[in-house]
Amino acid sequence: MRPSALFGFWGVSTILWRFLQFLVQPRIGVPEHMHNIGEFLIWLLSTSGPTLAVLTLLGFVFREKWKQLLTRSLTVELERLKHQLQLEQAVHAAGLTPMLESVKHDFQRQLEAYKVTLIAQAEEVKIRGDLKKTIATRYVEVQFERFLKVEAALAKTSGLILNEVLYPPHLRRVEQLTGILESLAEVNVRFNECEMFLSTEERLLSVNYLKTLADFLDHCGPGKDPIARESAVWREAVRERISVENMIRNRIHVMAEIANANPAVTPKITEAV
Known part of the structure; x- marks a missing residue:
């Protein structure tokens, strides 16, 4: 046993022995006039003065030893508590592992399902976008065509009729009138x-001009009276032609x-231009 521990044991034993003497005083010679703890302490100090002095001196001399002992004891206790905590954490982690794996599996499954949903939605949006683009492209292409x-039919018909009404009667042929009628019918179909694709104003402008060309049929063909180039009717017809063609x-x-701005959208128009 270490000296410091031996001295400590001796001091505690001395105090305990004196206390026992106080309790059993009639039999072991402790003064009988002591009837309370205060008197016992006074008697203890008077009879154990040298002992307490020695204990105090030893405590002062070995104070570093006491500190070391206390520090070592605390360190051992802390290590024990740390080890116990680690064991409890390991047990707790082992119990949480299946739960965490289950949660992870469920989350992964939900994530995969969400990815599939997003991909399907993206594909649907892409298909709709492509369909709208296709419809819009085809709409513009049909309109352009x-x-x-x-425009081609109107230019041909306008030239035939407006020139035919200027010809003298002896220069006109039945074949020319037949061609004019066929051309005028084609213009009506094209319009x-x-x-x-036409607005109300554009329709009205086109209908008025086609009516003017139809009225000019009375001056087409053999034996029909021509129209003077300087006449107001012919000039009005030319003005209407210019407006419609423009x-x-x-x-x-x-x-x-x-x-031209979006060649990939309307390739047929780009090629025609």
Whole structure:
């Protein structure tokens, strides 16, 4: 046993022995006039003065030893508590592992399902976008094609009729009148195809001009009276022709500009331009 521990044991034993003497005083010679703890302490100090002095001196001399003993004891206790805590944490972690794996599995499954849903939605949006783009592209292409056809038919018919009414009667032929009637019928068909793309003002302008060309049929063909180039009727017809042809060409130019800006959207228009 270490000296410090031996001295400590001796001091405690001495105090305990004196206390026992106090309790059993009639039999072991402790003064009988002591009837309370205060008197016992006074008697203890008077009889154990040298002992307490020695204990105090030893405590002062071995104070570093006491500190070391207390520190070592605390360190051992802390290590024990730390080890116990680690064991409890390990047991707790072992119990949580299955739960965490289950939660992880459920989360992974939900994440995969969400990914599949997002992919499906993205594909649907893409398909709808492609469909809208296809419809819009085809709409512009059809519009462009029909305006090109009506422009060509109108230029041909206008030239035939407006020139025919100026010819002298002896220069006219039945074959020319037949060609004019066929051309005028084609213009009507082409305008009907473009009607869905025309505004109300554009329709009215086109109908008035076609009526003017139909009225000029009374001056076409053998034996019909010609119209003077200086006449107000012929000049009005020319003015209407210019207005209608400009309207159609402006629509074509607008679609051509759209095609040039987005060649991938309207490839047919880009190629035609």
